[in-house]
Amino acid sequence: MKNVAIIMGGYSSEYKISLKSGEVVYNHLDSTKYNLYKIHILTEGWFYVDEQNNRFVVDKNDFSVTVNNQKIQFDVVFNAIHGTPGEDGLIQAYLKLLNIPQTSCNYYQSALTFNKRDMLSVLKPYGIKTAISYYLNKGDVIAQDEIIQRVGLPCFVKPNKSGSSFGISMVKDSEQLLPAIDKAYAEDDEIIIESYLKGTEVSVGVIKYQNDTIVLPITEIVSENDFFDYEAKYEGKSSEITPARISDEEKAKVEDVAKRIYTILKMDGFSRSEFILVSGEPFLLEMNTVPGLTTESILPQQAREAGISLNELFDNAIELALTRTHF
Numbered sequence: 001m002k003n004v005a006i007i008m009g010g011y012s013s014e015y016k017i018s019l020k021s022g023e024v025v026y027n028h029l030d031s032t033k034y035n036l037y038k039i040h041i042l043t044e045g046w047f048y049v050d051e052q053n054n055r056f057v058v059d060k061n062d063f064s065v066t067v068n069n070q071k072i073q074f075d076v077v078f079n080a081i082h083g084t085p086g087e088d089g090l091i092q093a094y095l096k097l098l099n100i101p102q103t104s105c106n107y108y109q110s111a112l113t114f115n116k117r118d119m120l121s122v123l124k125p126y127g128i129k130t131a132i133s134y135y136l137n138k139g140d141v142i143a144q145d146e147i148i149q150r151v152g153l154p155c156f157v158k159p160n161k162s163g164s165s166f167g168i169s170m171v172k173d174s175e176q177l178l179p180a181i182d183k184a185y186a187e188d189d190e191i192i193i194e195s196y197l198k199g200t201e202v203s204v205g206v207i208k209y210q211n212d213t214i215v216l217p218i219t220e221i222v223s224e225n226d227f228f229d230y231e232a233k234y235e236g237k238s239s240e241i242t243p244a245r246i247s248d249e250e251k252a253k254v255e256d257v258a259k260r261i262y263t264i265l266k267m268d269g270f271s272r273s274e275f276i277l278v279s280g281e282p283f284l285l286e287m288n289t290v291p292g293l294t295t296e297s298i299l300p301q302q303a304r305e306a307g308i309s310l311n312e313l314f315d316n317a318i319e320l321a322l323t324r325t326h327f
Helices: 015-028 090-097 107-114 116-126 144-151 174-185 230-234 248-264 298-305 310-323
Strands: 002-009 034-042 045-049 055-059 064-067 070-073 076-079 133-137 155-159 169-171 190-195 200-209 212-215 219-223 238-241 270-278 281-288
Touching: 002 015, 002 310, 015 034, 015 310, 076 090, 076 310, 090 107, 107 116, 107 281, 116 133, 116 190, 116 248, 116 281, 133 144, 144 155, 144 174, 144 190, 155 174, 169 174, 174 190, 200 248, 200 298, 200 310, 212 248, 219 298, 248 270, 248 281, 270 298, 298 310
Parallel strands: 002 034, 002 076
Antiparallel strands: 034 045, 045 055, 055 064, 064 070, 133 190, 155 169, 155 190, 200 212, 200 219, 200 270, 219 238, 270 281
8 A cells, every 4th residue: 555644734834734734634535545644844844743642753864763772764755735845836846856746835835826926927928917016025124105006005015925815904095004004024924915896705626637737616605804804714714615605607618727827837736726707807816725624624625516526526636646747
């Protein structure tokens, strides 16, 4: 049987959510088909955690663990780390150097999509619609009037490289701008400030499934808060409606652009892109390459709607990783 390392945790504010995702993957992969190992990648160290919660240090030289004097090496890695180092290309590059296949996209695609402004810049020549944006790096002079003149009010201030809505603020008046920038800088040293798009928010999963690129049923996001923030995502302050209550024409447009983006960027594995439908036209917000995988998360909801169980979804990811010629 193949040895499967399920990596979870990470170094970002998302590590707790990632640990939940990893547990769900561990519980739904077929233990009669694979030898499953939970690997916690944390700021304090990398550990294999067994059923009794004993920790065994991972040897980073070859990504192995030694248990009872027996060295265990892994045939494939299931990546369930949201944020750094699992979603920004670092783990992918490390595993590529060790020649160990993994379930998410390649290191370049991970790094590119994790950097919102770089990804949007790459997609712009392909006619992908996005919000008007303004970029800041830590230390830049903050020209408040210039920012507001460019993006308007209300606007969104976001860390350029973070997920789960950490550090994001909706700014409704000029007095809120500087505190929002400080909040975003607490998560990242690069900021993206975007114009407010009024419309229906939808989330679209695109995955490789049985060697085909498929678009999963679209989810409509209805937040009780001003936007789809952390509370809305994880504390029940939103409704996630799958399939989305949008017209057939809107559905076709969103499916087309989501699949085009996946293809343009030469993606692999899971992806979940967020769009705002403005007058029937999809505007891209961002793409996640290691989306949440808990039973309540959006991508698993979409898979269920498509008739794909979590067992099938995760098993397919392992099978594709093992047969991929590049990783």
